[in-house]
Amino acid sequence: MAQDEIYDVIIIGGGPAGLSAALYTARDRYKTLILEKNGLAGGQILLTERIENYPGYENITGPDLVDQMVKQVQRFGAQLKTSSEATSLARLDDGTLVVSVNDGEQIVRSRAIILAPGSDYRKLGVPGEDEMRQATRVSYCATCDGAFYRDKAVLAVGGGNTAVEDAIYLVQRFDVKVTLIHRRTEFRAQQVLVEELQELARQGRAEIKVPYVLEEIVPAADRQSIDHARVRNLQTHQTEQLKVDGVFVFVGMSPNTRWLADTVAGNRTGYVAADPTTLQTSLPGVFVAGDCRQQAAMQLATACSDGVVAALMLKDYLKDPASWGKRMPQQGMSSGW
Numbered sequence: 001m002a003q004d005e006i007y008d009v010i011i012i013g014g015g016p017a018g019l020s021a022a023l024y025t026a027r028d029r030y031k032t033l034i035l036e037k038n039g040l041a042g043g044q045i046l047l048t049e050r051i052e053n054y055p056g057y058e059n060i061t062g063p064d065l066v067d068q069m070v071k072q073v074q075r076f077g078a079q080l081k082t083s084s085e086a087t088s089l090a091r092l093d094d095g096t097l098v099v100s101v102n103d104g105e106q107i108v109r110s111r112a113i114i115l116a117p118g119s120d121y122r123k124l125g126v127p128g129e130d131e132m133r134q135a136t137r138v139s140y141c142a143t144c145d146g147a148f149y150r151d152k153a154v155l156a157v158g159g160g161n162t163a164v165e166d167a168i169y170l171v172q173r174f175d176v177k178v179t180l181i182h183r184r185t186e187f188r189a190q191q192v193l194v195e196e197l198q199e200l201a202r203q204g205r206a207e208i209k210v211p212y213v214l215e216e217i218v219p220a221a222d223r224q225s226i227d228h229a230r231v232r233n234l235q236t237h238q239t240e241q242l243k244v245d246g247v248f249v250f251v252g253m254s255p256n257t258r259w260l261a262d263t264v265a266g267n268r269t270g271y272v273a274a275d276p277t278t279l280q281t282s283l284p285g286v287f288v289a290g291d292c293r294q295q296a297a298m299q300l301a302t303a304c305s306d307g308v309v310a311a312l313m314l315k316d317y318l319k320d321p322a323s324w325g326k327r328m329p330q331q332g333m334s335s336g337w
Contacts, residue, residue: 006109007033009314010099012086013116013256015043016300017290019069020307021114021314026076028315033108034078035101037085037256042066043118044291045300049136052147054300089113089263089286095321097285112285112317114310115264115272117256119291119298124157124249128217128226135224138217138247142166143299146174149246153177155229157214158250164189164197166250171205178205179242181212181231211235217247255292267294275325279310280317284324287314 009025011018014036025032040046048062057065074080081101088100097113100106121140123129132138139145146169156167159182170176180197187194187210200206211234218241220227228241255270265273265282271294272281279287289306291298296306317324 006096006111007031008110008318009033009112009114009311010035010097010108010110011114011116012099013043013118013290013292014038014041014070014080014082015116015118015290015303016045016066016069017118017303017307017310018114018116019066019073020304021116021289021311022073022078022080022307023069023076024308024311025114025314026073026078028311029077030315030318032073032078033110034073034080035084035086035099035108036080036082037117039083040066041070041080041082044120047133048144050148051300053144085259086117087259089260089283091283091285095285111321112314113287114307114314115257115260115281115286115288115292116290116303116307116310117292118303119253119255119271119296121249122252122254124214124251126214126216128219129247129249131219131223132217132226132247135219137224137226137245138249140249140253141298142169142248142250145246145248146170146176149176150174151176152245153179153243154246154248155214155231155242155244156180156248156250158182159184159187159189160250160252161189161193162252163250164193166248167206168193168197168200170248171200175205177207179207179209179244181209181214183211183213183234185211209233214247215239253291253298257292264288271296278313279306280313280325285317285321287317 008030011034014034045062051060084101086099087103090098099108167178167180170178212231215232216230218227232239257270272288274288274293287310289310290303
């Protein structure tokens with residue numbers, strides 16, 4: 001990557017959103033560079049052992065799907081640069097977008113940018129969490145992994161809307177016996193959701209423990225399953241051992257956008273603001289796709305969809321940069337879908 005080389009588009013992030021965007025831009029013969037901060041492309045999906053909710057695949061592993069996606073984009077000429085973390089972004093007076101890689105180790109330039117750095121699930125950091133995540137016994141997404149625990153027992157951790165909604169989802173959709181713990185005595189979730197969960201608890205289909213924290217996930221002898229989860233009551237300080245088949249952690253997500261600082265507009269938690277139709281950000285020439293944008297659905301299929309939409313809208317922008325922010329949603333794309 002010579003310093004004076006200018007790409008048509010730089011895609012920041014080599015997860016499903018970024019790879020989907022690259023497929024479309026590369027097929028349109030735009031000079032495409034993907035910057036991936038990790039040693040391998042794929043993002044969070046690399047940690048998923050079984051994918052059963054992605055169209056066209058009855059069952060595929062995350063690494064296998066990523067491998068196919070990477071080969072596909074490279075076949076059409078997209079360049080993938082791993083171990084290359086974007087650390088700053090600026091727009092010059094002539095419209096050129098400049099990205100600093102690895103704190104200035106390299107500088108790359110482009111006519112347009114698609115931000116797709118994704119988000120990371122917030123972890124509890126307790127012993128056994130990472131090991132059992134690798135063994136697919138710890139999950140951060142009920143929609144992704146709930147079906148694997150049909151008629152089994154799980155521990156869920158969290159107190160917000162997502163935690164309570166997903167606990168209800170596990171019980172009602174898959175007959176999972178859920179024990180939900182929360183570190184406070186009152187939930188942050190909406191009261192109507194709490195009441196629904198309490199009704200499931202009265203029916204014996206769920207259990208609520210407050211104020212409790214998870215202290216350890218203890219692996220079984222085979223290191224592939226959970227022997228028990230150790231929880232502690234914050235008022236009495238007594239510990240309990242819960243026999244569960246899995247643990248769901250619902251304590252939020254963090255977008256990988258700290259490096260953007262005040263470059264593009266976003267909310268206080270770092271999610272990037274975007275026009276919901278065009279995926280344009282506040283900075284001309286910069287689009288956003290996937291889990292780092294506000295109101296993203298946080299699913300594999302929708303991340304791919306975002307990447308496609310951003311790539312299609314970028315195509316219109318490259319044809320007419322002066323149109324940025326002017327096209328109303330009802331006007332659609334100039335070239336159609």
